[in-house]
Amino acid sequence: MAELLSSGIVQTVLMGAALLGAISGMLGAFAVLRRQSLLGDALAHAALPGVCLGFLIAGARDLGAIMAGAFFTGALAALVMMLITRRTALKTDAALGIVLSVFFAMGIVLLTHVQGQGRTASAGLETFLFGQAAAILRADLWIMGGVGLAALGVVLALWKEFKLVSFDPDFARANGLPVLPLEAALTVLVALAIVVGLQLVGVVLMVALLIAPAAAARQWTRSLGAMVALSALIGAASGAGGALVSAAQRGLATGPVVVLIATGVVLISLAIAPERGLLWQALAARRARARISDRRVLATLQGLAAAHDDTHYPAERGMLKTALGAMPRSTRLEGLEARGLIRSVTHPPETTPHWELTSAGHREADRLARKTRAEGQDP
Amino acid sequence: MSDNHPDTSLHEPDQALHVEDLTVAYGSVTALWDIDIDIPPSVMCAIVGPNGSGKSTLLKTALGLVKPVAGHVRFLGRPVRAMRGQIGYVPQRQSVDWDFPITAREVVEMGLYRSLGWLRRPDARARARAMDALAELGMQDYAGRQISQLSGGQQQRVFIARALVQDAPILILDEPMAGVDASTEAIIIALLKRLRDAGRTIIVVHHDLTTVQSYFDWLVMMNVRVIAQGPVREVYTPENLRATYGRQLAMIATPAGDRDG
Structure with missing residues (x-):
């Protein structure tokens, strides 16, 4: 174990996975309470075309361009979804399904197109589907840390507004709170967390990191503050645990292991948590x-x-x-x-x-x- | 909202609520058609009508939560956005998730968020005011309870305390008696009457015709259009009830207040 931890790559992956878990755990708590867990799934899938566009525009596997592209198409998907639910008779679940699959299909088309060009540099793009933890660099940690701090700052500054908007948006609106911008801010934060997590967990599994820690934390807590904090902690622990397991055992992909650990915590919480647990x-x-x-x-x-x-x-x-x-x-x-x-x-x-x-x-x-x-x- | 009057010039300032030519449509369904309502200050007003008659839509439109196709709304002469914080709103209880991880007192404190302003957390003073509001509804012993552990009637009282703590001159309640126990109903009505006697205007969407005469002094009867409005004793007539409820009426109540079978 000590040997493992002294490896630079393992350290980087460990810190990256823990950071990602903490960020998505914190923001996932709000997504779950607002019943918007699946919005995260749609955003994550919708990030794939952006990944390819970022690659095409930058002409290389430049992480900054890729993340910007992912954020752009993710935000676009959120906007399209909002327009569909407001302007048509379609309900949210149908809108989510349509947006998720259409954007993901576009992403796959672009991905195969890029790979068909035969450029060697494009070889790594498909890792964004399921993530590749080993590709994380020290420099990426700074980006993740920055996003994490920014998200934490926004959540703390707008704490009571986020709480009210999550609990009772109608009452918030009747009191003159800018509900739409606040909800948009929460969605943007979730999109940021997803973009940060793409490299590690990938677009397909990212939603689990948003939902699982929050679902587990809800079982054990009685206040929003405790739930958000515990959710971040469970996310971080799952991330670190997954990174260690996959480092110790050759051939285990980090992202899926992290997701499995987080899901395990959910199952245990559903079973044994006091008051809310099945037992x-x-x-x-x-x-x-x-x-x-x-x-x-x-x-x-x-x-x-x-x-x-x-x-x-x-x-x-x-x-x-x-x-x-x-x-x-x-x-x-x-x-x-x-x-x-x-x-x-x-x-x-x-x-x-x-x-x-x-x-x-x-x-x-x-x-x-x-x-x-x-x-x-x-x- | 079609707003022909700037904030500063008052329009119908003598009415607590003034609704003019209001029409609301959801897609092709007309929810409200050409509504005109005037509710004077310091009354306790019930809005009654059958299911789907647009009662909740009327409240939501008045509060600016739903955009009307045509018409305008004034509270004490002002548009609703100039009255934010001066209207206490109690939404339908089912409109929120009662499994949210929050205590009764925290919910009541939400009524103070607006006056606290950005970046400030509820302080000791806010907590004390929330406790006072809970006490008005006999809920002081449940302040620290998770809202999921409260009964339906207790949840409703928490919701009303949240509006009460705003100390607003106008209170709007959407079906506050739906699914609550008799003692909660008595506590709520006693409080609302006290507030009315202290000069507040109380507007309640109400579903129980048998209690209209004993609880309220003003009445709006509607079914997409306004059928009748005015003091209860003048408006609560068999003709108006029939016009509002049609054939459903026989099963609901008679104007004398005694049940029909």
Whole structure:
């Protein structure tokens, strides 16, 4: 591992992937909350013709020209999409699908055209499809760092405006906020993140780096600030992790590995995150069922006691079962007994198990009945 | 918006809301046709009409969220862009994602963003004002709650607190009673009446005809066009109800206020 880290190329890829993960994680959080994840996908695919145009205009594999071209066609795609949804009857998903495929098709046509020219320098262009981390240079890190800092600055400066526009654009507009420019700013930032990520992850997989960290972060957080920060962190960690794995194992492409790691974090988060995770919700549902079952046992015993005018009326197993529709698990009854709410008794001459409500049990049954009435529903 | 009047010259300043010749179309569907409405200040006004009658569109157009094909809107004589921050707006509750990671208090603070201005974050004073607004709606104990954990009625109260905190002379609410519990409805109505008595103008898109007479003192009945408008006791008549709702009416309510079956 130490050997790996001392390699200049690995260091560069590692830092580049982590930076990219942080940028796209931060901006992806807003994209996901605004339900615009797929806009990122369309923008990424639409960057491909720009990559080729940048190459054709510069006449060489000049990263500056390529990134400018990618940003240009990406922005153009966003504009076309906006016009389609506003001016025609097409819905957003259809507009996204059309723009994504048309721009991507143009990109592929241009790509094959460039490659058909047989110039040796064009050999590397297809790496923008799936990314090629090893092609990253030290100088590229400065560009990524600059974009990252700029994006962070804009997000911090416009924090409360972005928050409001993401949550309730109608209210923002009614309050006179320039909603369209703010939304455009968010879209431009996402486009920038995509352009930065093209070299590393490629146009096809870039969207995963926007969505996955944000989707994972949402599971663990309760505020926008925490979500954005954690999303950036997960993105950075996935990037670094992917870079290390692909460096340690020959023949593994960095970009796809980064995406797989980020997706793994999403799956884990969906499963185990507190409150929102599937596991947590299953446990909460079980606890709720148990609570309801306890309450019904206590209420039934209390009802039987009242009917027999005997506060410690011993109810037989079969009676409980008939009243409740099904016998609660014996562990539940033991639990109630351990809490001192019911007592297991014998009632000669019968030999079957009986239970009676203790005084504490009566109080608890009264309390739960009051609570149920107050809430008007099952707790 | 066809704006023939510059900001400075007031047009119909005696009306809290003045709508003239307003027509709105979505594609080939006419949502509002030649609407004229005047709502005087310090009333509590209900806007009623069947589904698809253009009630929400009217509010959105008045607020500048939807562009009209023709006509104009004035609040206290001014166009809406000169009144930003002086109109509290409560959108329909379903219009936002309640799973957004945010607390009730943060949502209310959004009502203060405009007055805070650019680059400034909500400070202690803003937080205190948000808490006061929440308390007005009996929601002070839920300030730190995630909005996703609130019931429908509580979410609605948070939304109203967000408009309330703006301290605006005009409040516009889109179906605030839709899907809320009885106690929330009582709290909201008591608050709105208090605000009305303090001189604010309250404009509510309302769907429950059985409560129109007890809650409101002004009424606009519409169905793409305006059918009738004025004080509730003059306007709430069987003829107007029939003209507004047509055959649906028998299933909804009778003017006497008692339910029909």
